[in-house]
Amino acid sequence: MKASDLLVKCLEAEGVEYIFGIPGEENIDVMDSLSRSSIRFVLTRHEQGAAFMADVYGRLTGKPGVCLATLGPGASNLVTGVANAHLDRSPLIAITGQAERTRLHKESHQNVDTIQLFEGITKYDRQILDARTIPEIVRKAFDLATAESAGAVHLQLPEDVAKDDAPGAPLPIGKQARAVPGADSLQAAAGLIAAARRPIILAGNGVIRGRAWNELRKLVDMSNLPLVNTFMAKGLLPFEHPRNLFTVGGRPYPEGLRPLHEADLIVAVGFDLVEYDPVVWNADGSRQVLNVHSIQAETDAHFPVALDLVGDLSDTLSALSDCVKRRPNPKAHDRVQKLRLEELSSVPHPQEELPRKVMRTLSETLPKETIVISDVGLHKVWVSRWYQPKEPGRTIIYNGLASMGASLPGAVASRLAEPGSPVVVVSGDGGFLMNVQELETARRLGAGFTVVLFTDGRYSLIEKHQRDAGLAVTEIAFSNPDFELLARSFGAAYRRVETPEAFEAALREAVDSGELNVLEVALKRPPAEPAG
Incomplete structure (x- = not known):
């Protein structure tokens, strides 16, 4: 052949x-x-x-x-x-x-x-x-x-x-044994947790890759440890779970809202350093790390690993759950949770009202099986901090290379990978136009999904950084096409809203239609980055 x-x-x-x-x-x-x-x-x-x-x-x-x-x-x-x-x-x-x-x-x-x-x-x-x-x-x-x-x-x-001529045939695919740390290592890990005054779990993308969320939930319930997740590991605990301290990443919250800073032991589970630079939350290196992962920890001065617990993540978490002792309610972290919940329901800046309420509507309205894909920009921070998925593994946030323009193509693949699941893209006008041509691919394939498109005619996150640095705000503004004409030319339905109330009605219509939709959310002025 x-x-x-x-x-x-x-x-x-x-x-x-x-x-x-x-x-x-x-x-x-x-x-x-x-x-x-x-x-x-x-x-x-x-x-x-x-x-x-x-x-x-x-x-x-x-x-x-x-x-x-x-x-x-x-x-x-x-x-x-x-x-x-x-x-x-x-x-x-x-x-x-x-x-x-x-x-x-x-x-x-x-x-x-x-x-x-x-x-x-x-x-x-x-x-x-x-x-x-x-x-x-x-x-x-x-x-x-x-x-x-x-x-x-x-x-x-x-x-x-x-x-060329090619004699041969495909090679067989062998099975791989699942390794688990030995009993001594598991007991040592349990001992570190027991000896700590304020331990906390930092759960990362490895939990999603390993589909180990049920075993992680078991560890939380058995140990009573509080948990924070990275941008890429949203939804690991239900929103109302008493030990859920929500998402960390990017710039830290203001003082009093930083659960990692309240801890003395970080139980890093499936955490990749690319997700959240340890220098942000462990600048002085005083917080020890128990690294629970399928691979050996990366070397970093701000990620001091006291014990590396390496093995299949699901099996390791399950075995560790059987070794830990239940801890009393963590009062310091309970205080952080109360403040975080208050922050989630507040609107500290008037410019945040529309995006915050859009994220709340997405959290409350979308079916639990919905795949939400965030593009990269200021809206990624909104999705990461304010959107609350109902299940793990259903939120895609690019946080390694963090390339703009990835969400629209990603939605096409999502519909092919899981044709029964609704898909919602959250994008800004900057990233959307970087690969807008794939709307034609979606239409040709019959891949229906909804793009929630925030428009303000600027690269807002860069503007925010320029202002924070005390520099001139320059070269961040651009003009946009008529998004209605653009969407309809690609065969997509189009809706435009300016208020939270209009957004909720439009979102329901778009998602329920099962069609290809562009839902423009017009921001009247550049919004501020979330406080902190």
């Missing part, structure tokens, strides 16, 4: 359902092989959109999302989406074409070293130079993309290799 046929058979054996991308001259053999396979190729309008789709597909399914591009500009257009998946630890496989081997050594049309281009943003970056190696390379790529911590992989297939 042809090498491209063998490649596709290996992808089928790995359970690949979709490949997102744009074909090119150098991968037409791969496209021909895909046309005879069970894999559905999703044609996108930009390679960056394809990578963002693969990223979100991987987050939701736990299986690598796959994206495809040609050589040169096609490959370079994937880079931002691949880097986004890599820093957010989403399993992704990027496959690119390349010129034939006889011209790789010299200057030639569209030939750049894309292996070097992807080197710093992938776990595995390999050019396929011999068709016989395809089964081994593909099997290794999928293993590495999904192994903790998950991440991105890049495979490159030159056009002449794709045409």
